[in-house]
Amino acid sequence: MRYTQEYTTLVAKDELAAGIYRFCLKAPAISRLAVAGQFVQVLVEGKQLRRPISLAGIDKQAETITIIFEIRGEGTDRMAKFVVGDTVDLVGPLGNGFPLPDAKHPVLIGGGIGNPPLLPLAEHYGNAATVISGFRTASAAILQEEFAATGATAVLCTDDGTAGFAGFTTQALEAHLATNPCDLICACGPMPMMSRLADIAEKNGILCYLSLEERMGCGFGACVGCAVDIRDENGNIKRKKVCTDGPVFLSKEVVR
Ligand SMILES: Cc1cc2nc3c(=O)[nH]c(=O)nc-3n(C[C@H](O)[C@H](O)[C@H](O)COP(=O)(O)OP(=O)(O)OC[C@H]3O[C@@H](n4cnc5c(N)ncnc54)[C@H](O)[C@@H]3O)c2cc1C
Ligand code: FES
Incomplete structure (x- = not known):
């Protein structure tokens, strides 16, 4: 790094x-x-x-x-x-950043202030991407024009139904998957949202990356203030640092 x-x-x-x-x-x-x-x-x-x-x-x-x-x-x-x-x-x-694997039908999912880091990803995948953004209410919604300007299909969700899809991003994803292919999910937002996304990805066999947020001290690996439990490929739990090993992890590595 x-x-x-x-x-x-x-x-x-x-x-x-x-x-x-x-x-x-x-x-x-x-x-x-x-x-x-x-x-x-x-x-x-x-x-x-x-x-x-x-x-x-x-x-x-x-x-x-x-x-x-x-x-x-x-x-x-x-x-x-x-x-x-x-x-x-x-x-x-x-941090490590998103790995940007080849994908024909990536879906990028942001919850609230978790949306901004998805913009560079939307620029990378362009019109192949669908961006599902969730906010509490219409007045808190941001970046819809910016996502659309990348060529991506922007799907706005609000919890209270004041704009776009009435409901959570996870529900919008399930509706999307019912009629569209998807070979990659990248997400950033509150843990309950990402936990549910990890379940949906696993159930549908979709590669999924989650960007975690943890309280940080130094930000570059020195203080161990940001350590979380991560599951390795053999199922063993290890402590990893969100600031240097993450913030982006494979969804199946994240212990929920
Ligand atoms: C890798 C990473 C990326 C982030 N990216 C963004 C971003 O793009 N935009 C954005 O608005 N916020 C982002 N955050 C969260 C942001 O760092 C915190 O909101 C901020 O540090 C709060 O500082 P404060 O002094 O205003 O609040 P404080 O008075 O310190 O705390 C206020 C609230 O913020 C929470 N908080 C404090 N520090 C953190 C932290 N390091 N991570 C998460 N929550 C914290 C506290 O639990 C508390 O509820 C990110 C956090 C991480 C770890
Ligand atoms: S914030 Fe210090 S090790 Fe991660």
């Missing part, structure tokens, strides 16, 4: 929905190394530990990266106060 510490510049900022911000950062070194599914650690004034945020865009030509985050606590609240032109201290790119 190659990563670096870089003083990046915030070149564009917008609020996609209430409390959800998108930053475009000039980051020549990090953008050069980055792949889909990796993350950066953001330094926030007054906080010793950096905050992990996934890459929602990598533009190697423009030497920029995009991150999208939701205000959850003090750290992300302070991040939301950055203004265009500010220097943002990042460490990255971190």
